[in-house]
Amino acid sequence: MTAFRFDLHATDGAARCGTLHTAHGPMDTPAFMPVGTAATVKAMMPESVAATGAQMILGNTYHLMLRPGAERIGKLGGLHRFMNWPGPILTDSGGFQVMSLAKLRKLTEDGVTFQSHIDGSKHLLTPERSMEIQNLLDADVTMAFDECTPFPATEKQAAESMRLSMRWAKRSKDAFVERPGYGLFGIVQGGIYPEFRAESAAALTAMGFDGYAIGGLAVGEGQELMFSTLEVTTPLLPTDRPRYLMGVGRPSDIVGAVLRGVDMFDCVMPTRSGRTAQAFTRRGTVNLRNARHQDDPRPLDQDCTCPACRNYSRAYLHHLIRAEEILGPMLLTWHNLHYYQEVMAGLRSAIKDGRVQEFAKNFAEQEAMGDIEVG
Amino acid sequence: MTAFRFDLHATDGAARCGTLHTAHGPMDTPAFMPVGTAATVKAMMPESVAATGAQMILGNTYHLMLRPGAERIGKLGGLHRFMNWPGPILTDSGGFQVMSLAKLRKLTEDGVTFQSHIDGSKHLLTPERSMEIQNLLDADVTMAFDECTPFPATEKQAAESMRLSMRWAKRSKDAFVERPGYGLFGIVQGGIYPEFRAESAAALTAMGFDGYAIGGLAVGEGQELMFSTLEVTTPLLPTDRPRYLMGVGRPSDIVGAVLRGVDMFDCVMPTRSGRTAQAFTRRGTVNLRNARHQDDPRPLDQDCTCPACRNYSRAYLHHLIRAEEILGPMLLTWHNLHYYQEVMAGLRSAIKDGRVQEFAKNFAEQEAMGDIEVG
Secondary structure (H helix, E strand, O other), rough: OOOOOEEEEEEEEEEEEEEEEEEHHHEEEEEEEEEEOOOOOOOHHHHHHHOOOOOOOEEEHHHHOOOOOOOHHHHHOOOOHHHHHOOOEOOOHHHHHHHHHHHHEEEOOOOOEOOOOOOEEEEEEHHHHHHHHHHOOOOOOEEEEOOOOOOOOOHHHHHHHHHHHHHHHHHHHHHOOOOOOOOEEEEEEOOOOOHHHHHHHHHHHHHHEEEEOOOOOOOOOHHHHHHHHHHHHHHHHOOOEEEOOOOOOOOOHHHOOOOOOOOOEEEEEHHHHHHOOOOEEEEEEEEEOHHHOOOOOOOOOOOOHHHHHHEEEEHHHHHHHHHHOOOOHHHHHHHHHHHHHHHHHHHHHHHHHHOHHHHHHHHHHHHHOOOOOOO | OOOOOOEEEEOOEEEEEEEEEEEEEEEOOOEEEOOOOOOOOOOOOOHHHHHOOOOEEEEOOOHHHHHOHHHHHHHHOOOHHOOOOOOOOOOOOOOHHHHHEEEEEEOOOEEEEEEEOOOOOEEEHHHHHHHHHHHHHHOEEEEEEOOOOOOOOOOOOOHHHHHHHHHHHHHHHOOOOOOOOOOEEEEOOOOOHHHHHHHHHHHHHOOOEEEEHHHHHHOOOOHHHHHHHHHHHHHHHOOOOEEOOOOOHHHHHHHHHHHHOOOOEEEEEHHHOOOOOOOEOOEEEEEEHHHHHHHOOOOOOOOOOOHHHHOOHHHHHOOOHOOOOOOHHHHHHHHHHHHHHHHHHHHHHHHHHHHHHHHHHHHHHHHHHHOOOOO
C-alpha cells in the first residue's frame, strides 16, 4: 500500500521539484492537472490525456454530485473506474462552484444550501457532506470545504470569510476518512491581505494537512497581486508538503508561480480554449479561427510533437473550426494540454539543473515574439 | 505504380469477396466506407477510423467545393494530406447533395446551378467541373456526375432522369483524367423500374468504367424494393468490376445487399447515430439516452472489443450523453464504426468459407433478440 507522501528532489531559489505519491500512482511536480469537470476531460480520450504527460486530473465535486450523483459513482466503483482514468485524481470541495454556478444559494455557519443549475433540485453542501462525496468519488486528493473569498473584498469581509473557511477546514479534517495513499489538503484564504494569509496558513499548519492549497487567487486581482500574495504565503507553508495554486492559469502565471514555490496547478484554460479555437504555443496564443490561416500549409507549431502539429496544417485546423467539426476541439485541446505539460516538464528539468531563472527568461522572450507571420 | 484493379477472390451464391487496389492502397470487399463529409469522419481521429478496420473513406464533393474549396485542397496537396488519411478515398460527384442541400438550384442539360447552403454564393456543377474537383481532391475513386432520381418517380420521370445521367456519365468519362491507381465509377439509375435499370447498366458497360455504382436507392423505397431492384441490376454488371451501393445503410440492408452481389457501401448512419446516442450492436440498436442505463455497470456490448465497450459502462456512456460531453459522440461513433467493420469482416470470412447464408441467418436471429434486459 502506497503511503500518501511528497518527496522533494531539488530546489532552485523558491522553486521546487518533487514527486507526490498517491494510492493511484505518482505525480511529478511542478505539475499541471487537466480539469475533468463532469468525469471527462472534455473532447479527450483518457488515454490521450495520459499521452500528453498528465499524471493527475481534477474532478469537480459540485458537477458530479448533481450529475450523475456521488452515490451512483460510488456504487459503480468510484471515479477512476467510472471515467477510465487509472491514475490519481484530485477533487475540489464544491465550495467554489456552488458559489459561482448554483442558484438561490444561502451560506450559513453550517454550509451552503442551493439549487442545482441543471434541474433546480435542492441540495446542502457542508464540510462533512463534501468529505463524504469526495470519499464516494474515491479522490486521491480531497480538498477541504471552504468559501472562496470574492475579489474585491474589504478587510472585514476577507477576514470573516477566511475564518469561516478555517472552521470548515477543521470540520473537514475531522470528517475526512483516512486511508493509506489518500490525502487531504487545506486551503489558505485571506484575499490579498498578507496578515490574513499568515493567519490562515498558521491555522492550517497547526491542524496539519497532507498538502496546502492557495485559494482565492486568479479571481480578477491580476498577475501582479497574485504573485505578491504568493510571495507572502508560500514561505509560511511547510516545505515537506505540496503546494497547490487552485484554478491557475495561463502559462506565464504558472511559470511565475513555480518561481514563487508552487508545486501544483489546475485550470480549464487549455481545454476551454481548445474548444474555442485558441491555441497556446511557445510564441503566445494563436486564434485559429482567423482567416490568415486558411491557406497556410505550416503546422500550428513546427517544434511541437502533438498530433495536431505533427499531422495537420493550420489551414486544416482553421477549416475544422469554420465547419464546426468536433475534430477541431479534439485536436486543439490535445495540443493545448500537450503544450502545458511540455512547459511543466521544462520547469522540472530546469529546477533540477538549477537554471529555472534562465528557463523563465527564455520562456518570456519566446512568448513575447508572438506568432509566426503569414508565409 | 499500383494499377487500379479489382481481384475477385471467392463467390458464395451471388455474394462476392475481393480486393480493390488503388493508388493509396487496397480495400477488401465487401467493404463499408465511413463518410468523411467535410474532410473529417466526424468525432474521430483518422488513426481511430483506421483502427476500426476501415480501409477507404468517402469525401463529399458538394461540401468540400464550398468549404474549404477544391482549389485550396489541391494547393495543400490533396485531400489525403489535408485530412491526414493516407489510405484510399472515394469522392461522390456532388450530384446527390446539390439536389438535397443547395438553395435555388436549377437543372439543365449542362449541369446544375445553385446557391451554397452555407453562404449563398453561386456555383455551377457540371460533369466536367465535378471531374475537375474530384481530381483536385485526388480521389482514388471518382464518381460520375449524375442526377439521383427521386422516389417516387413516374416511369417518364425515371427514364428521362436516367438518360440525362447516362449523357452526363459519357461527359464524365471524357473529362476524367486517367492516372495509374485512380478509377472512375459509373452510376446505374432507373428508379425502381427493371427495364430502365437494364438500359442504364447496358449504357454504362458499353462506355466501360472501373466500377459500377447503383444509385437512387435508399431514398424512401424500403428494403424490399431496394433488394428486388438489386436482384435485377447486379446480374447485368460485369463480374470483374466492383459494385457499390451508394448511401446504404443499416447493417441488415448491407447484409442483404451483399447476398445480392454488392461489394461496397457507404452511409452516414453509424457516424450520425453515434452523435445522437444511438448504438448499433449485434442485438439491434440501443438508445443510450434512455434512463434504464443510468446505473448499469455492464458494457454496451460485452463481446465488442472497441474502446467504448472495453473501458466504459453503459452508465458512463449514458452520463456523457446527458451531460452533452463531446466524449459521448467520440465513443459511440467509434463503437458504431467498429461494429460495421466487424459485420463486413464477418461477411468476407463467411463468403470465403461458403457459409454466407448461415452468417446472414445468424445475423438476423441475433438482431431480432433485441438488447439485453436491465440487470
